[in-house]
Amino acid sequence: MEQQYDVVVIGGGAAGLSGALALSRARRSVLVVDSGTPRNAPAAHAHNYLAREGVPPLELLAAGRAEVAGYGGHVEPGEAVSAHPEAGGFVVDLADGRSVRARRLLVTTGLVDELPPVPGVRELWGGDVVHCPYCHGWEVRDQAIGVLATNPFGVHQALMWRQWSADVTLFLHTAPEPADEEWEQLAARGISVVTGEVAELETDGDRLSGVRLVDGTRIARDAVVVAPRFTARSAVLASLGLAPVTQEVNGHVMGSAVPSGPSGATAVPGVWVAGNVTDLRAQVITSAAAGLEAAAALNGDLIGEDTRRALAARRVFSAGSERELSDLVLADRRHGI
Incomplete structure (x- = not known):
């Protein structure tokens, strides 16, 4: 070291x-x-x-x-x-x-x-809680997927994950309401929408079992998508x-x-x-x-x-050699050589 x-x-x-x-x-x-x-x-x-x-x-x-x-x-x-x-x-x-x-x-x-501060998210991160469909989509294909919206891109996430499963639910949580066109897009793709804030992710042992809202409503899910x-x-x-x-x-x-x-x-x-x-x-x-x-x-x-x-080293060496040669020539001339 x-x-x-x-x-x-x-x-x-x-x-x-x-x-x-x-x-x-x-x-x-x-x-x-x-x-x-x-x-x-x-x-x-x-x-x-x-x-x-x-x-x-x-x-x-x-x-x-x-x-x-x-x-x-x-x-x-x-x-x-x-x-x-x-x-x-x-x-x-x-x-x-x-x-x-x-x-x-x-x-x-x-x-x-940096994960959303919802109980259960960190504990299940990398397993039943995922974020990238290209990293984890195949592994949760055809399962009941929940998208926990924490930013304006919740609709985009839900539409993307619909590629891997026909059972996708968008939890609006703290995200803004979708625009009229977005509501229509979600309906066209058969994506259900749940309003209300999420209280926690519930587990059965070490596996996700569902999403519980603040009002007590519980919705069964196999995987949850978050946006860190x-x-x-x-x-x-x-x-x-x-x-x-x-x-x-x-x-x-x-x-x-x-x-x-x-x-x-x-x-x-x-x-x-x-x-x-x-x-x-x-x-x-x-x-x-x-x-x-x-x-x-x-x-x-x-x-x-x-x-x-x-x-630089070569030039220094060359300059030194030229000086030495010049000194030798001068010395020879002084000695009549």
């Missing part, structure tokens, strides 16, 4: 490990600092990852760590709390008091799902002066993300980002691809620096 690495990767999810793998294969010295708290840990399986469909998330990450290590990369458990520029690179401070130096940083810390607020894990980036930016859709705040260029470069030279910390919509395979793209750009930046250093 005392040596300087070419790249320190902060965050060991799909984006971070994919970037670390590419950089290790590029013969860079790489350290991955991982807190061990992946966003998708509550989920039993990851989906839409070609050739790894249905793989348990923790199994996928374990395989990724082994692949990085196989090419000489290092993965250290720990939490990076801050970073600052120093002598042409960066110092990363860890929660246990240690520090590590790097020429470049790749930050892939992901995001936090997606908040970037940006503490390390904030210490570098990179603040997350609010992400809005039609005036509604969906979360926050740290801005970056097409390949993940940030406004701070030498710092790249990839995955959910900069892209709220990224799934596992998308994040992995972004990690690879950022790693390639980052390695290209290092190649440029290596070349500039080598060129």
